Amino acid sequence: MATTDRQATTLALAHALSAAERGLAVIPLSRTKLPALRSPHRDAPDPAGPPCHGECGRYGHGVHDATTDPARIRKLFAAAPHATGYGIACGLPPHHLIGVDLDTKTGADSFAALRELARRHLFTIPATVVVLTPSGGRHLWLSGPPDVVVPNSAGRLAPGIDIRGAGGYLVGPGSRTDHGTYTPAPGTAHLAPAACPPALLRLLLPPPRAHHPTPPSTGGHGQGLVQFVLAAHEGQRNTRLFWAACRAYEEGIGPALAGSLADAAVSTGLSEREAHATIASAARMTAHRP
Structure with missing residues (x-):
């Protein structure tokens, strides 16, 4: 059985490397079609800031680990010896x-x-x-x-x-x-x-959203989330927006604050479509409908 698993992993790696040659970023998957590497943060308490998407430098961030670099792909599969497939981001x-x-x-x-x-x-x-x-x-x-x-x-x-x-x-x-x-x-x-x-x-694509000014009902915390998005630098914009939108929907002010969060994200350099898509993803993630 172990030999069969090793052969499956070797074959999956070969397919993944071939896909990477075509410009497709890949990650190792388990037999259940889920990422084969567990999150390095799985035992950590809920972070106070945005979720880590690989900034820590370790493997185990799902699709955020995806790469076309052959050396990195080999390292990912070496860290996932039970992988039998690969995902394409x-x-x-x-x-x-x-x-x-x-x-x-x-x-x-x-x-x-x-x-x-x-x-x-x-x-x-x-x-x-x-x-x-x-x-x-x-x-x-x-x-x-x-x-x-x-x-x-x-x-x-x-x-x-x-x-x-x-x-x-x-x-x-x-x-x-x-x-x-x-x-x-x-x-x-x-x-x-x-x-x-x-x-x-x-x-x-999600339907276009009407522009809404910052609502007075969101209070100081809502404005704090908007400021959190406004302070994003390149490479942080999507992550900060997603985290802020999740907090807003969890606290019941998501629908009222969505327009202001989108405006803040656009002012940092995101496109309107990307901003709205990220907020919509946060709404779905928190079981709300935008």
């Missing part, structure tokens, strides 16, 4: 990957649903990389514009259609899981991720 250059996950486990015909969306919104599903999942589903790889942040979603477009965007990952072809192996669909492995049709891209 979405939203990163050069491909700005968007994953369309057509699931079959819900009983919905997600393939037909996507075709109906294409017919209704007048776009064509392009020839692109397609990965077959052990459950009978498919992952379609698309490339997004560099200045657009596509959020993750589950079933928002239609039942059985999940989207993997910024902060998400796709299980790479060749990965072995408890349920089987992910394989490239015949005739697609050599393709590059096709550009996401503009009409489909519009469906994937």
Whole structure:
């Protein structure tokens, strides 16, 4: 059994290195499709500041560990000797990957649903990389514009259609899981991720949010969260905004403060779409609907 596991890890590493050669940032995954490295902060008390996304220099930060550097990939897999697969981070250059996950486990015909969306919104599903999942589903790889942040979603477009965007990952072809192996669909492995049709891209983005001035009801703490975002330097902007938005939604002032947090983030250099996508992610993370 140990020999089989070692062989699976060696094979997963080879596939991951091959993906990295194509510009795809990767992380090791376990048989459960989760990141194979546990968080180094799992036993620490709740931090007073923003969550660590790898700034500590250790491994175990999920998709934030993703890299195309072969030496770093080898170190990640060496630290994860039970990895049997690899994840491909979405939203990163050069491909700005968007994953369309057509699931079959819900009983919905997600393939037909996507075709109906294409017919209704007048776009064509392009020839692109397609990965077959052990459950009978498919992952379609698309490339997004560099200045657009596509959020993750589950079933928002239609039942059985999940989207993997910024902060998400796709299980790479060749990965072995408890349920089987992910394989490239015949005739697609050599393709590059096709550009996401503009009409489909519009469906994937959150609706535009109206501008709201800073509400007086949020009080001093709300203003403190806004100031926390305003003080962000390059490399901290998304992290600070996400942390502040999570605190706001947890304390019940998220809807009232969202506009001010977005304005603050934009003033530090984030795009409006990225700011709104980050706040929307925080709302979902804290079980609120933005």
